[in-house]
Amino acid sequence: MKKVIITLLMVGVAFGLTAQNIKVDPNIKVEVTPDLKMTVGPDFEIDLGAHIEQAMSSIEGMFGMDFGDEEGRWKEKYQQDTEELEIPLSKPGEKGKLQVESHNGTVKVSAYSGPTVKVKMIKYSKKVERESGENGMRLLSSGGFNVQAEERNNIVKVETEGWNNRVDFEIQVPTNFSLDIKTYNNGGIEIEGVNGEHSVESYNGPITLNNVSGSASASTYNGAVKATFKAVTANAPMIFTTYNGDVDLTVPAGTKFSTKMKTSRDIFTDFENFALQKTTPQKSKEANGYKVKYEDWVEGKLNGGGAEVTMETRNGNIYIRKG
Incomplete structure (x- = not known):
């Protein structure tokens, strides 16, 4: 109740x-x-x-932790323990994939020139007490890391199994790596410079893809979705959605796509070759008649159109920028 x-x-x-x-x-x-x-x-x-x-x-x-402080002052209240892993690949130099499922904490993934996947884990928990309390007891520990990592055929999986202690991930992958990232609580996601097919989902936190190449699907319940592409795979559909926050997409000047957009606020672009289209309603035959429904979508084409890009927010603006 x-x-x-x-x-x-x-x-x-x-x-x-x-x-x-x-x-x-x-x-x-x-x-x-x-x-x-x-x-x-x-x-x-x-x-x-x-x-x-x-x-x-x-x-x-x-979980009683003030993680809402964007400036990070909450970190001073908690003990930080760090572990680092280096995961070798079965086929160094070839394309690979990183899969991450984090129950409580942020995930940052960046590209680098090395042949392995490097994982840094930062766990936040109650500070160990140096002196005994009124009952003569002092805190020794709030538990260790509860993380599992494995690699098979250039697919690396990293997963947290606990919810109580927050664990933030900072991961480095080779440049040609696809990403499948899912976070739950306090789950902001940042991706930097990775080239591949990316699926990124957060239940509570913003998503930022910076200087990526390829294609992406990114969705969150609470936070902005911002994606900046160096290059976009032709004919690859993409989706960017949030319940609360802006959807902000930047693509190279010559990118072609068709788009469906939905927002309760406004849509902006600095592209000259962006043309809106007449929205097509859904039509269906009912048992005793006929039904037509408009669902508040705005449709358009960039540079003549191409693969479909869907952008949706319930409480925020939509931006389509020229990179």
Whole structure:
């Protein structure tokens, strides 16, 4: 029950509700359904799925730690333990793939000229106490690292198995490496200079792809999605989505793609050869008639069009920039 109350309070904050502007209708009805929708009166329905999942992810991800401080002052409160791994590849010099699943912490991946994958892990936990407390006991440890890494045929997998202690990853890979990165709590993701096919997903944290090449799919529930490409693979579809934050895409001047975009705010570009198209509605035959539906998508073509690039945000702007 406490978890539900906290969640609803967080959702209330997301909608900008305060004690001063909430009006309670005695006839209000709250209907709990499998797809998480709230019915308020006969004509108003709110889709709570994304907001509840985002709120619970934020609450459960904190574990009593103030990780929301963007300047990193929270780090002073916790003990930092570091471990480093160097993982050899079965086929050095050939293309490879890195798969990371992090339950609590950020992931940074950068390209370098070496033949191995280098993994640095930073664990944050309660500081070990030097003096005994009132009960004559002092803290020795909050546990060790709970990380597993393996390599097979140039595919490297790194995974954290615990949720309580935050572990940040700083990983170096050869330049020609594809990435499959998934994070959950406190899960900001940064990618620098890697060339490949990238799939990046965060449940709670911003995503930044800087000076990458190839193609990418990036999505998060809470945070901006920013991608800057040195080169884009022709005819490769891409997706960039967030619930709360901007979608900011930079591509070389000659890049061609077709796009579908959706936002409750605004769309900007500095490309001269970007043309909007008339949106195509969904049409279907119903049992007793016919149905046409517009879903608020904006469609367009860059430099004449090409593979489809989808960009969507529920609370933020969309930017398409010329690199």
